[in-house]
Amino acid sequence: MRLILTALLLAAALPASAQIYKYTDADGKTVFTNQPPTDVDAKPVELPPTNTVGPQAPVVAPSESDTGSQASNTYAILALSNLPDDEALRQNNGTFTVNVVVQPALSPAHQLQLVLDGQPYGAPTSSTSIGLDNLDRGDHTLAVQVLQGSRVIQASAPVSFTLQRISTHSPQRPKVQPRMGG
Template sequence: MRRMLTCLLLSLPLLASAQIYKYTDAKGNTVFTNQPPDGSAAQSVELPPTNTVIMQQPQATPTGSAGAEVNAAPPYNTLKLTGLPDDEALRANNGTFSVGVALSPRLAASHRLRLLLDGQPYGQPSSVPRLQLTNVDRGEHSLAVEVLSGGKPIQQSDAVTFTVQRVHTSSPALRPPPPPKPAP
C-alpha cells in the first residue's frame, strides 16, 4: 500500500507536465485536450512555467522582559512641531492657536497625532497634521507631539518651549480714546 502511494505521488508531476493540444472541432469550437485528435490538425500549446512563491521566514525581533521591542527604529524620520515662534511670544488674545506637525514619511492610516501640553496629553488624537489649542493660559509652556498606534504612544517629538501672550480685556490699551474736548 505504501509503495503504491509513493508511486502515485511521484507520478503527479508527470501528469501536471503532460502535453496539451488545441484544435477547432466541426462546429467551430476551440477544444483543448491532452491527446491529439485523429484526423484534425492540432497545435501543441506551450504553457508558461507555473508560478512559485518562496515563503520568507519571519525575522525574530529582540524583545525585552515585558515583550516590547528593543532598539526598534522609530517609524518616522522627521517628527517636529512647526508654527511656533522661536524668540518672541506667541500672541493669542483668547488663547487659541494652531500648530503644524512636520513628519516624514506620511502619517500611516493606523496612526494618530496627539499634543502634549506641559507634559500632559492635550485634545483628541487626530490624523490631520494641523492641531489646534484652545484657551491656553498666558505664560511659558512646553509643547510636543506624539504618534499613537492603537492608543499607545510609539514616538514623540522634542518639546518646544514658548510663551503665550494674552492681552487682558480690561487693559488701558484696549479702551477707546477719550473724545476730543471742545475748543473754548
C-alpha cells in the first residue's frame, strides 16, 4: 500500500518539473507545450529560477528602557495629513481635523501632542485623528510631537497653512432681507 502511494505521489510531482517547448504552428502562432509534436522543430524554453522569499525577521518595538538616541528614531514616518498643500483651508467656523501618519503604529507608552504656531495645542492623545476648534484666520504652522510621559522623543516637520474664514463684515457676504409675511 505504501509503495503504491509513494508511486502516485512521485507521478504527481513529475509534471511540475516537466520541460516546456516552444514552436510556431502553420498559422504563424507561437505555441507552448510540454509535449512537442514530432513533425515540428520545437525548441526547449529555458525558464529563469523561481523567486523565493525567506522568512522575515519580526519588527521589535523599542522598550521604555531604550536610550534617548535610540528612542528619537522610534518612528520611521511621523507626519501630518489632511491639510492643503498649495491652497488655503476654508473653514468658516475655524474647526477642522488633522490626521497624524505614524509608522510603525504608535506605542501604548507614547502620546501625540499637536504644536500650533510653536505652542502645544490641546491635551496629549493617543488618537491619530485630532481636532482643532475655533482657530483664527490667517497663516499658521502645525507640527506633531511624540511624548513619552512629559518628554518629547520625536517631532514632525512643521507644516504651514492658511486658514480662511469669512468675516461677518465681509462685503462678499450676501445680504439677506427678511421676508414679509402676508
